[in-house]
Amino acid sequence: MRAHPIRRTVLTCVATVSVTTLALALKPHSQPVTAGPQAPRSSQSPSVPGGTGSGTGSGSATGQRTLTGETVQTRYGPVQVEITVDGAKITAARAVKTPSGDRRSQDIASSSVPTLVQETLDAQSARIDTVSGATFTSEGYMTSLQSALDQARG
Amino acid sequence: MGDAAGLHRVVHTMGTVFSITVRGADVGPRALDEAEAWLRHVDAVFSTYREDSAVSRIARGELAPQDCAPEVREVLRLCERAREHTGGWFTAGHSGGFDPSGLVKGWAVERAAEALLSAGATGVCLNGGGDVQLHGGPWRVGVAHPLRPGQVAAVVESRQGALAVATSGPAERGCHIVDPHTGQAPVGGLASLTVVHEGLTDADTWATAAYAMGPGARAWLEAQPGVTAFAVTADGETWSVTP
Numbered sequence: 140m141r142a143h144p145i146r147r148t149v150l151t152c153v154a155t156v157s158v159t160t161l162a163l164a165l166k167p168h169s170q171p172v173t174a175g176p177q178a179p180r181s182s183q184s185p186s187v188p189g190g191t192g193s194g195t196g197s198g199s200a201t202g203q204r205t206l207t208g209e210t211v212q213t214r215y216g217p218v219q220v221e222i223t224v225d226g227a228k229i230t231a232a233r234a235v236k237t238p239s240g241d242r243r244s245q246d247i248a249s250s251s252v253p254t255l256v257q258e259t260l261d262a263q264s265a266r267i268d269t270v271s272g273a274t275f276t277s278e279g280y281m282t283s284l285q286s287a288l289d290q291a292r293g
Numbered sequence: 294m295g296d297a298a299g300l301h302r303v304v305h306t307m308g309t310v311f312s313i314t315v316r317g318a319d320v321g322p323r324a325l326d327e328a329e330a331w332l333r334h335v336d337a338v339f340s341t342y343r344e345d346s347a348v349s350r351i352a353r354g355e356l357a358p359q360d361c362a363p364e365v366r367e368v369l370r371l372c373e374r375a376r377e378h379t380g381g382w383f384t385a386g387h388s389g390g391f392d393p394s395g396l397v398k399g400w401a402v403e404r405a406a407e408a409l410l411s412a413g414a415t416g417v418c419l420n421g422g423g424d425v426q427l428h429g430g431p432w433r434v435g436v437a438h439p440l441r442p443g444q445v446a447a448v449v450e451s452r453q454g455a456l457a458v459a460t461s462g463p464a465e466r467g468c469h470i471v472d473p474h475t476g477q478a479p480v481g482g483l484a485s486l487t488v489v490h491e492g493l494t495d496a497d498t499w500a501t502a503a504y505a506m507g508p509g510a511r512a513w514l515e516a517q518p519g520v521t522a523f524a525v526t527a528d529g530e531t532w533s534v535t536p
Contacts, residue, residue, distance in 0.1 A: 253489050253521055254450040257531055265435050265445050269312065272423040272437030273462035273485055274398075280310040284437055284445075285420060289312050292301045 202226070262287070299416065304329045307336045307398055309422030313405075316429065319413030327412070328405045328419075335401040338365065341392055352391045368393050371400060371494055378495075379502035379513075384473050399459060399497030402426050406455075406493075424459040424500075426493040427451050434458045439484035439525050446531065447523050449489055457493035461486050461504035472505050479507035482527065486510060489521035 203225045210219040262284045270284040280286050299316040302325045340346045347365050350356035372385040372393050385393040402421040409417045416429035430452045435445035449458050462485030488500040503510040514522040514534045522534040
């Protein structure tokens with residue numbers, strides 16, 4: 140199943156605002172947790188259908204249902220998320236309200252699509268902060284690129 | 294307090310090395326102390342090399358999972374979730390044993406990075422043995438070229454938000470990933486496989502599972518919403534999956 144480009148963008152928005160919302164949800168005075176934070180984690184065994192409490196749903200109880208979370212005030216602005224669940228599986232997520240207005244909010248909402256640049260480069264010229272590779276042992280670390288980066292930082 | 298370059302610390306534990314960089318004016322060395330203490334705590338609880346660890350006691354049948362500390366139960370639950378999500382390709386119960394090591398490191402790193410963010414960091418880059426959890430940015434993560442030492446095969450850039458980059462492969466310590474169905478190294482295996490997702494628990498277990506799938510990895514990754522992946526094949530070809 141390949142995501143449609145538009146949905147991909149939306150999912151990305153949801154992912155970003157969810158991080159924000161999750162962080163807020165951990166604060167003692169936060170708003171009730173909505174369906175939003177769970178939306179991008181389609182792998183989670185969802186307590187979503189019954190777990191939103193304050194959300195509203197439509198559709199049959201066993202088939203496909205659409206749930207809308209409460210609007211949550213984040214420090215970047217109001218966020219509201221709608222998800223579609225089929226049985227226990229989240230099949231779609233959509234931000235129905237995202238922060239807009241100031242530039243910072245736009246940046247947050249436009250979010251963190253990772254950029255993957257495929258190009259073989261010498262590690263020195265790649266201007267990298269860290270290295271991902273097959274797991275190294277304590278001994279393997281000594282000769283790793285990561286070790287060289289760490290030493291360069293002092 | 295942290296400057297633009299950030300505070301940096303290297304921690305040796307869990308049989309590997311963790312490199313932590315945090316940015317932000319509000320985060321100090323104390324947050325790094327706590328992250329280091331957390332990683333050492335996880336090692337004490339989950340090490341299969343320590344006879345007195347909770348995991349060793351569970352494996353010997355001396356400790357029932359329901360009597361364990363909440364974090365052990367959380368890991369057990371996450372192992373089960375990863376097993377279900379990957380159709381059994383990731384498992385903590387290989388050969389009838391019990392070894393959640395394939396999940397614990399990524400989970401510990403994800404949790405430590407969250408704690409650093411909560412402590413006031415505006416940017417976090419936490420690398421645990423080659424698997425990375427990021428918050429904020431910009432950060433650039435090089436993917437080590439499995440066939441060309443000293444080179445990177447790709448660069449993953451993150452500008453903001455949470456992002457994890459996990460790479461599986463035999464490159465650094467021989468082939469430690471086996472097909473759980475055969476107990477053998479994956480057939481038609483890749484030289485390395487990198488999975489990019491929000492959290493390292495998922496990215497790491499999915500990279501492990503997909504690597505074990507061998508030729509089936511690409512189709513499985515393409516079916517995962519929101520996943521970016523990058524692979525180098527044994528003959529040096531590359532392919533990628535974008536969401």
